[in-house]
Amino acid sequence: ETGVTQSPTHLIKTRGQQVTLRCSSQSGHNTVSWYQQALGQGPQFIFQYYREEENGRGNFPPRFSGLQFPNYSSELNVNALELDDSALYLCASSLAGRGEETQYFGPGTRLLVL
Amino acid sequence: GIQVEQSPPDLILQEGANSTLRCNFSDSVNNLQWFHQNPWGQLINLFYIPSGTKQNGRLSATTVATERYSLLYISSSQTTDSGVYFCAVERRSNYQLIWGAGTKLIIKP
Numbered sequence: 001e002t003g004v005t006q007s008p009t010h011l012i013k014t015r016g017q018q019v020t021l022r023c024s025s026q027s028g029h030n031t032v033s034w035y036q037q038a039l040g041q042g043p044q045f046i047f048q049y050y051r052e053e054e055n056g057r058g059n060f061p062p063r064f065s066g067l068q069f070p071n072y073s074s075e076l077n078v079n080a081l082e083l084d085d086s087a088l089y090l091c092a093s094s095l096a097g098r099g100e101e102t103q104y105f106g107p108g109t110r111l112l113v114l
Numbered sequence: 115g116i117q118v119e120q121s122p123p124d125l126i127l128q129e130g131a132n133s134t135l136r137c138n139f140s141d142s143v144n145n146l147q148w149f150h151q152n153p154w155g156q157l158i159n160l161f162y163i164p165s166g167t168k169q170n171g172r173l174s175a176t177t178v179a180t181e182r183y184s185l186l187y188i189s190s191s192q193t194t195d196s197g198v199y200f201c202a203v204e205r206r207s208n209y210q211l212i213w214g215a216g217t218k219l220i221i222k223p
Contacts, residue, residue, distance in 0.1 A: 102147065
């Protein structure tokens with residue numbers, strides 16, 4: 001069984017640029033959630049995708065957008081990067097509809113915006 | 115929205131000690147999970163426990179849903195238990211986990 005993978009592991013961008021982060025969900029999972037974790041804080045929910053549709057969104061501006069593909073992998077896109085976007089971005093996959101929807105996390109992408 | 119509070123914020127223990135971490139939440143939930151985040155940032159799910167008690171080796175957890183709290187017990191601590199322990203709850207079945215600020219645990223050899 002393949003776990004959740006994310007790419008890249010680290011990324012440095014400058015203010016105003018755009019970035020795309022990628023996530024491959026665990027085999028058999030149909031739901032992907034994205035989180036932003038600032039240093040020293042708990043993760044903050046960005047949005048979730050279920051069967052290629054956005055299934056819920058946290059308190060993040062529209063410049064944070066996403067996609068889920070037919071194989072259930074996912075992308076997080078952030079436009080017009082700001083310094084405060086520097087964080088660890090985590091992707092989690094789960095299998096909806098089984099009652100115990102445990103989320104399994106990838107290793108994260110560390111984004112630094114200069 | 116729902117509030118999740120964890121205590122203590124920091125805990126330093128000697129190897130072999132036992133510890134209890136607490137998570138309080140402000141409203142009814144249908145999902146509560148405990149996670150361990152290692153120093154490299156990897157989050158590992160420890161328990162899915164919206165109610166009741168579960169045990170896995172040296173770790174156990176109890177959630178009293180009617181009183182809106184959960185406890186994570188770690189017995190015979192090892193240095194590899196160090197890291198941050200998070201409690202996360204979901205109020206509705208939409209998988210939007212709301213996280214506490216975590217308890218940072220340091221186990222000294």
